[in-house]
Amino acid sequence: MAVELCFAGRTCSGCGAEIGHGRYLSCMGGFWHPECFRCQACNDPISDYEFSMSRNRPFHKSCYKEQHHPRCDVCNNFIPTNAAGLIEYRAHPFWMQKYCPAHEYDRTPRCCSCERMEPRDTKYLVLDDGRKLCLECLDSAIVDTNECQPLYIEIGEFYEGLNMKVQQQVPLLLVERQALNEAMEGEKQGHHHLPETRGLCLSEEQTVRTILKRPRIGGHRIMDMITEPYRLVRRCEVTAILILYGLPRLLTGSILAHEMMHAWLRLSGYPNLRPEVEEGICQVLAHMWLESEIIAGSSSSSGPSSSSSSGSSEPGSSSSTSNSSKKGKRSQFERKLGDFFKHQIESDASPAYGDGFRTGNQAVSKYGLRRTLDHIRLTGTFPC
Structure with a gap:
């Protein structure tokens, strides 16, 4: 110049x-x-x-x-060039969070719900079992067993709307990661999506520690976690449904919809199914519930729903001491979060959960849910 x-x-x-x-x-x-x-x-x-x-x-x-020259969304530094002088970075396939390749190996925490990495200038909440939760996901998190009961009722009504009422009353318990792992070890059947298992449908008699009371938050940690042992007695083919505590309502609900389908299959007399069939159809129901919630949440302006607090307080019963299901008009982030959970189901690469879902979803789209379930009962496979 x-x-x-x-x-x-x-x-x-x-x-x-x-x-x-x-x-x-x-x-x-x-x-x-x-x-x-x-x-x-x-x-x-x-x-x-x-x-x-x-x-x-x-x-x-x-x-x-x-x-x-992009900056890293984790450390906020310019993403370094590689030996060839090219800018090389990683990006989350859904959120498109860009970050330096080194953060995949330097133990940078991820949110246990949305999977985004923790930025250096933002502290995620540390749950009692070591998981981390970002503040956006914390906003709709469900953290104790009683708080989850209204959601359990809503998903039960979702199944009834499909003419698939779960006939027995199955206890629902929110638990820590250690309690979930111990219960999984004591279970003789089931196909578990390790290492990401976040819910279980139990068939064996066990004693499980459930989260009794909503803990308080001190700084960036969960504090005063109160649990109690809950003895599961085998009265039918299903003894309980367990779900990790501290996950957002939409994720908790999709896990619950998945596990409730396991319960429905066992209580409805379906034969032992191959993993890709059973997990696949359970993922189809989780995906269907998420779709219904996202559509309803985009137009709903009602506040949290409530349920009666009288009668039994047994986890999984229709009564509850909590009157909040955290349901109402979705924030923009929560709608995006719902889309992410759908994306997780749709893009799962595992044979049972991923391929099983895609085959099952194609069958339901072509033949309908009822005909697909009838075909599974008769043949143990999805209709072609």
């Missing part, structure tokens, strides 16, 4: 006016008033002798780097 003195006859490429007498810039094949040659990012005049160009537009070199 050359700076020269002009005496007359030059037209500024920026403002279009005659430059007249005085200093001007000669660059990019034209002439400019010094105050008219501006950065396309910050709009301040470019006074440096060196500047950057993109699509025939000028930038300060520092502004060009900000615009065209």
Whole structure:
């Protein structure tokens, strides 16, 4: 960029006016008033002798780097170049959170719900069993057994609406990760999606520690977690449904819808099914429930629903001491979160949960849910 003195006859490429007498810039094949040659990012005049160009537009070199060299969403530094001089970064397939490749190996925590990495300037909540939860997911999190009962009732009504009422009363318990793992070890049947198992449908008699009372939050940690042992007695083919505590309502509900389908299959006399059939149809029901909630949440303006607090307080019963299901008009983030949970089901790469869901969903779309279930009962397979 050359700076020269002009005496007359030059037209500024920026403002279009005659430059007249005085200093001007000669660059990019034209002439400019010094105050008219501006950065396309910050709009301040470019006074440096060196500047950057993109699509025939000028930038300060520092502004060009900000615009065209991505910053890491975790550490906020410019993402480094690799040995070949290329910018190499990782991105979450749904949230498109960009981050340095090193963060995949430096133990940067992820939210146990939405899977986004924890930024350096934001602290996630540490749950009692070591999981971390981002503050957006915390907003609709369900953290104790009583608080989950209204949601359990709603999903029971969802099944009744499909003419698939679960005939026996099955206890629902919210538990910590250790209690879920111990229960899984004591279960003789079932196909578990390790290491991401977040719910179980139990058939064996066990004693499980359930979360009795909503803990309080101190700083960025869960505190005063109160649990109690709950003895599961085998009165039918299903003894309980267990779900990890601390997950958002939509994720808790999709896990519950999945596990309730396991219960419905066992209580309805279906034979032992191959994992891709049983887990596949359970994922179909979880996906159907999520779709119904996302559609309802986008138009609903009602507040939290309530249920009666009289009668039995047994987990899984129709009465509850909690009157909040955290249901109402969805925030923009919660609607996006619901889409993410659907995306997780749809893009699962495992043979049982992923391929099983896609085959089952195709069958339900083609033949309907009832005909698909009848075919599974008769053949143990999905209809083609």
